[in-house]
Amino acid sequence: MDKKKIARVTSFRYQILALIFILLAGGLVLLPKYQKQEGIKSEALLSHATSPERYISTDQIANKIINKDPSFILIDVREEESFKNYSLPNAINIPLAKLFDEESLPYLNQSQFDVVFFSNDHFYADQAWMLCNRRGFKNLRVLNGGLNTWFTTIINPEKPSQDMPAEAFELYATRKASSMYFGVFYPDQQAVAEESISNTPAPKKVITVQKKKKKPVEGGC
Amino acid sequence: MKELEKIKRISIASTLFILAVLIGVLTFERPKNMYAFNTENTLETLTTTSYLISMDELDKNNSVLIDVRSQYEYEKGHLENAINMALPEILTEENQLILNDLKDGKTMVVYGKNVQEANMPFLMLYQLGFTNIKLLSVKLDYLQNKLIVSKEEVEKPVSNIQDFINESVKNSKKPIVLEKVKAEPKRVITVQKKKKKPVEGGC
Numbered sequence: 001m002d003k004k005k006i007a008r009v010t011s012f013r014y015q016i017l018a019l020i021f022i023l024l025a026g027g028l029v030l031l032p033k034y035q036k037q038e039g040i041k042s043e044a045l046l047s048h049a050t051s052p053e054r055y056i057s058t059d060q061i062a063n064k065i066i067n068k069d070p071s072f073i074l075i076d077v078r079e080e081e082s083f084k085n086y087s088l089p090n091a092i093n094i095p096l097a098k099l100f101d102e103e104s105l106p107y108l109n110q111s112q113f114d115v116v117f118f119s120n121d122h123f124y125a126d127q128a129w130m131l132c133n134r135r136g137f138k139n140l141r142v143l144n145g146g147l148n149t150w151f152t153t154i155i156n157p158e159k160p161s162q163d164m165p166a167e168a169f170e171l172y173a174t175r176k177a178s179s180m181y182f183g184v185f186y187p188d189q190q191a192v193a194e195e196s197i198s199n200t201p202a203p204k205k206v207i208t209v210q211k212k213k214k215k216p217v218e219g220g221c
Numbered sequence: 222m223k224e225l226e227k228i229k230r231i232s233i234a235s236t237l238f239i240l241a242v243l244i245g246v247l248t249f250e251r252p253k254n255m256y257a258f259n260t261e262n263t264l265e266t267l268t269t270t271s272y273l274i275s276m277d278e279l280d281k282n283n284s285v286l287i288d289v290r291s292q293y294e295y296e297k298g299h300l301e302n303a304i305n306m307a308l309p310e311i312l313t314e315e316n317q318l319i320l321n322d323l324k325d326g327k328t329m330v331v332y333g334k335n336v337q338e339a340n341m342p343f344l345m346l347y348q349l350g351f352t353n354i355k356l357l358s359v360k361l362d363y364l365q366n367k368l369i370v371s372k373e374e375v376e377k378p379v380s381n382i383q384d385f386i387n388e389s390v391k392n393s394k395k396p397i398v399l400e401k402v403k404a405e406p407k408r409v410i411t412v413q414k415k416k417k418k419p420v421e422g423g424c
Contacts, residue, residue: 013228017231017235020235020239021235021238024239024242027246031246031249037252037255037256038256038259038260039256039259039260041254042254042255042256042312042345042348042349043254043312045345046308046309046311046312046345047309049308049341049344049345050308050309050341078376082378085381085383086381086382086383086386096264096267096268097264097268099264100260100261100264119376120376120377120378121337121375121376121377122337123336123337123340123375123376124376126337126340126341127267127340127344130341130344130345131260131263131264134260134348135260146376147378147382148378148379150382151379151380151382151385152379155382155385155386156380156385182386183386183390184385184386184389184390185389185390185392185393186389186393187392187393
């Protein structure tokens, strides 16, 4: 009797096996689905965001612009209006809202140039940096302090007071020179220029030395 | 005999298969710290919504303050009832548990030494799906070891640079007038001379 039952069950063995596999396959479909993540992992992004490596100082940028360094492009993330009023030389305007527009992607997603973001402060520039960094774009930098620091350090540098070290004076001289490069005039600049013109070598003076006339010998004692 | 061997093989293969599937299901690990928004969504909310709140707008009963400065700075002084969560540690399991508890309730308000510092953790948490998060626009300073909270305006230009340059060009065209330094009038101090007195008699 038992043997008969077993035999009947075993005759369905392939169907039973197939059923189990189908059930398992169904289980795989029910597994929770995760949206494919865009860009780099959140942990990596956080570690990038924590490091201050992305900041570039205004002095460095000024130096690069003056030396006509071709290795970087400047991206102004402010509104178009402020961009038209004043921006860094040769900057490209990509307002934050249009960051991922099709026209702006060729500038951001390339590995040839360093991309330097800037805004009035580095608040919006940082946001642009983070979103682009998450997408895995390379060579992204942020101008530390943005245009406000640009103004206070390069365009209108503070004169060091008498009790400051010599380095402060040197730095001031460099900054003042670069501000002249960026179009600022100083009242003493003209005076210096005029002075240098008037410093043409003076005509050689002919000094005539009067020769002592030989006098007749006078009597001694 | 042949039939028996076939059954044996099939059963071994199927048990192995089932085992493999079971192991796969059991070890399936949920990836941690998933983004809830992609970069385009995030950018859209950043540019269309106001995520900044000032100290005056802060509803103290309905929000939780999160201090993203380092622990040392937090212990030195912090806003009332703030939780410390330094930027490099916001993704740790511990902190994520705390944040997940806050997810559907009070508003999370992030602040740091200044707005720029709090910007990064704010954006990070927003992308991870914490939509009830705001950024407190304050600046923290110390005066004689006392914490001073001042308002900070984000992205406010300090000065109109173009105007400054134009002004400097204009000024340079003016002839320089050297101001003559006026010599200070000499101060005359009159000293009363002692009058010579007639010689008085000695002893």
